[in-house]
Amino acid sequence: MDQVTLPDTKRSGVYGTPSAGLAEAPKEAIQFSPLIPGSAKLEEQECSSLADMLVLAPPGTVERRYTIALALRTLATGGRLTALAPKDKGGSRIAKELKSFGCAVSETSRRHHRICTCERPPDPNGLDAALAEGGPRLAEGLSLWTWPGVFSWNRLDPGSVLLEQNLPSLSGRGADFGCGIGILARAILASPKVEHLAMVDVDRRAVEMAARNIDDPRAEIRWADIRAGTGLKGLDFVVMNPPFHDGGAEDQSLGQSFIRQAAEALRPGGVLWLVANRHLPYEGVLKPLLRRVTPKAEAAGYKIYEALK
Secondary structure, X not given: OOOOEHHHOOOEEEEOOOOOOOOOOOOOOEEOOOOOOOOOOHHHOOOOOEEEEEEEOOOOHHHHHHHHHHHHHHEEEEEEEEEEEEHHHOHHHHHHHHHHOOOOOEEEEEOOEEEEEEEOOOOOOOHHHHHHHHOOEEEOOOOEEEOEOEOOOOOOOHHHHHHHHHOOOOOEEEEEEOOOOOHXXXXXOOOOOEEEEEEEEXXXXXXXXXXXXXXXXXXXXXXXXXXHOOOOOOEEEEEEOOXXXXXXXXXXXXXXXXXXXXXXXXXXXXXXXXXXXXXXXXHHHHHHHOOEEEEXXXXXXXXXXXXXX
């Protein structure tokens, strides 16, 4: 296959949303982050089709190398790659990883970030291996399809395990907020009385894996940011293990937003089942929105709530 060189393309790409003052993508850049609903899929971008790419690199090593390999694959020869991350969340490793792909790297530091730039070499090293390691896989211990980078991608989250152990047999129409790869949905749908389950997650990769894992006509899987609203109304139940980190930093407003959206989606008398880390003060949000909030279990640093609307 003939190499596409820089003069043949002028399109730009961006992965994530780097902070202002660190790096800036052109306004017309194609967004590829799997955490921004509606973004394009970097996996499906034509090889050698972009002139430049800006990547806010993920913190996980396997996920980061996979993302950088995808970015290099989409760039034309001589195309410019800028990759950055906080120093303590993978930024200090980016230069070495780029060099392992055969790139000549320039590196700067700014506001606790490492910012690396390079041009795509004619024949990068090791892209196929990085793509194979970071792509979807069947996790033998889980018997589920998963993808490095999604929440708890290679292990059972103890909070989800505790919630699954305490869930009653549910019925009617409900939702799984932050469904991940479908671990809780599998337990919910074990009840024949469940008529419909809306599974919602902000991570496209999780949604795609959930679609592989949950083969049930009662399940409807959506790629959406719950904080922006779900449009769901009149539900009999909502189940959730809400996130409380955003970009690696604790953000309690995430879980609080999930609770507010659940309260809006439930019918009067509908029930919310929630697991949370013991230290998170969700009671202050639950009690004004839901008429009866009952702690049901506590173990291993987690607590389970049942809340009736």
